Amino acid sequence: MNPLRLGLALLLVLAAPLALGADNPLSIPAITLSTNPEGQQEYSVSLQILLIMTALSFIPAFVMLMTSFTRIIIVFSILRQALGLQQTPSNQILIGMALFLTLFIMAPVFERINNDALQPYLNEQIPAQEAIAKAEVPLKDFMLAQTRSSDLELFMRLSKRTDIASPDQAPLTIVVPAFITSELKTAFQIGFMIFIPFLVIDLVVSSILMAMGMMMLSPLIISLPFKIMLFVLIDGWALIIGTLAGSFGGV
Numbered sequence: 001m002n003p004l005r006l007g008l009a010l011l012l013v014l015a016a017p018l019a020l021g022a023d024n025p026l027s028i029p030a031i032t033l034s035t036n037p038e039g040q041q042e043y044s045v046s047l048q049i050l051l052i053m054t055a056l057s058f059i060p061a062f063v064m065l066m067t068s069f070t071r072i073i074i075v076f077s078i079l080r081q082a083l084g085l086q087q088t089p090s091n092q093i094l095i096g097m098a099l100f101l102t103l104f105i106m107a108p109v110f111e112r113i114n115n116d117a118l119q120p121y122l123n124e125q126i127p128a129q130e131a132i133a134k135a136e137v138p139l140k141d142f143m144l145a146q147t148r149s150s151d152l153e154l155f156m157r158l159s160k161r162t163d164i165a166s167p168d169q170a171p172l173t174i175v176v177p178a179f180i181t182s183e184l185k186t187a188f189q190i191g192f193m194i195f196i197p198f199l200v201i202d203l204v205v206s207s208i209l210m211a212m213g214m215m216m217l218s219p220l221i222i223s224l225p226f227k228i229m230l231f232v233l234i235d236g237w238a239l240i241i242g243t244l245a246g247s248f249g250g251v
Helices: 003-020 045-056 059-065 069-083 091-122 128-146 149-159 172-211 219-233 236-247
Strands: 033-035 041-043
Touching (some): 059 172, 069 219, 069 236, 091 128, 091 236, 128 172, 149 172, 172 236, 219 236
Antiparallel strands (some): 033 041
């Protein structure tokens, strides 16, 4: 069953007691359908609010799995580990940086969704179903632009869908897992390139300490200041953030 239909069915079950108590003046007629002149059915305002409140619980999953957030936070975490820092910057700072950088990268996509779907719907120019369909297009375009064809073909093969002629016709149930798989692969590739220079510093410091017979001294104590100094001298944060933003192709 389509996840949207399953969620709607669960909401209808939850709203059923309200509908059964419609004779009570204090009850809310949640399940009320109206037919517009074009023959399409629309839900009542109270049920739409219930759907919106339920959809809010999916915002964390949406941010992590359908935007640039995953790639950014993984790269930041690998960078902190490569520097040898345990809690600096803290998780809260890294998540905050990743969130605002995600908003910066996704701004053109959100603007298209606002112009093509949200504003026409708020102005009552299009029904809710059409607004959802139009909002899906910019988001799918973004994800497909970052998804490897091999990952997309993998999930198309696993879904056993033979009626999909082009990637644009793939549903979100296929595009999203393919996108997140590609994002994980790309994030680890970027993280590997970041790790190499700091690993070289660790190896050099360790070799020097071994040659001097200072085997009991931890190389991390000596290499950490050098890694931090190197990262500051090359303006590391600007390079990392600029690379991450550029890796999305200016979408």
